[in-house]
Amino acid sequence: QKEVEQNSGPLSVPEGAIASLNCTYSDRGSQSFFWYRQYSGKSPELIMFIYSNGDKEDGRFTAQLNKASQYVSLLIRDSQPSDSATYLCAVNSGGSNYKLTFGKGTLLTVNP
Amino acid sequence: DTAVSQTPKYLVTQMGNDKSIKCEQNLGHDTMYWYKQDSKKFLKIMFSYNNKELIINETVPNRFSPKSPDKAHLNLHINSLELGDSAVYFCASSQGGKGLYEQYFGPGTRLTVT
Numbered sequence: 001q002k003e004v005e006q007n008s009g010p011l012s013v014p015e016g017a018i019a020s021l022n023c024t025y026s027d028r029g030s031q032s033f034f035w036y037r038q039y040s041g042k043s044p045e046l047i048m049f050i051y052s053n054g055d056k057e058d059g060r061f062t063a064q065l066n067k068a069s070q071y072v073s074l075l076i077r078d079s080q081p082s083d084s085a086t087y088l089c090a091v092n093s094g095g096s097n098y099k100l101t102f103g104k105g106t107l108l109t110v111n112p
Numbered sequence: 113d114t115a116v117s118q119t120p121k122y123l124v125t126q127m128g129n130d131k132s133i134k135c136e137q138n139l140g141h142d143t144m145y146w147y148k149q150d151s152k153k154f155l156k157i158m159f160s161y162n163n164k165e166l167i168i169n170e171t172v173p174n175r176f177s178p179k180s181p182d183k184a185h186l187n188l189h190i191n192s193l194e195l196g197d198s199a200v201y202f203c204a205s206s207q208g209g210k211g212l213y214e215q216y217f218g219p220g221t222r223l224t225v226t
Contacts, residue, residue: 032213043217097213102155
């Protein structure tokens with residue numbers, strides 16, 4: 001069973017702090033890694049994707065990938081209350097670039 | 113302009129009925145998906161079509177039948193609805209090739225079976 005695991009949280013950080021979200025996956029053949037943000041009652045919104053080992057930065061967001069450790073993380077710098085949402089990690093699986101397996105999500109709360 | 117749209121947004125129906133959900137994308141993508149998000153918020157893929165060809169068919173009851181009339185549309189028909197079918201159904205699309213497989217989601221259809 002190919003799985004993607006995340007801490008369900010809730011993860012609570014003060015405004016302006018760095019939020020660190022972690023994800024591990026079991027399929028060593030995975031090549032594509034995605035972070036989605038989902039506000040309550042809304043659809044998942046793609047915020048970052050990473051395909052190569054290392055860091056990828058986009059504004060306040062940094063995705064980190066370590067394929068050897070089968071670990072992907074998302075850092076949110078200068079966290080804002082508007083960042084409060086569930087963050088879903090998704091990984092391609094089963095040898096297919098089209099099939100994404102999602103983690104159950106981490107609920108992030110940023111306190112003003 | 114909405115990139116991935118779904119209709120209806122809400123669907124309330126009784127057990128045993130048959131219903132359809134429609135999805136359209138105007139992103140020019142060649143691949144579309146149906147996902148189910150249950151009450152515990154777990155998001156799981158059901159089907160995927162690439163250029164109108166079924167490429168992913170997860171373990172889903174055969175009461176669920178996807179149809180893709182063209183690569184911009186993917187519909188989901190559900191026969192003999194059951195209580196356990198209550199969930200939010202999301203359509204998504206992506207453009208494969210060139211190593212680009214990011215999926216973009218529609219607003220969702222909340223299905224409630226009573």
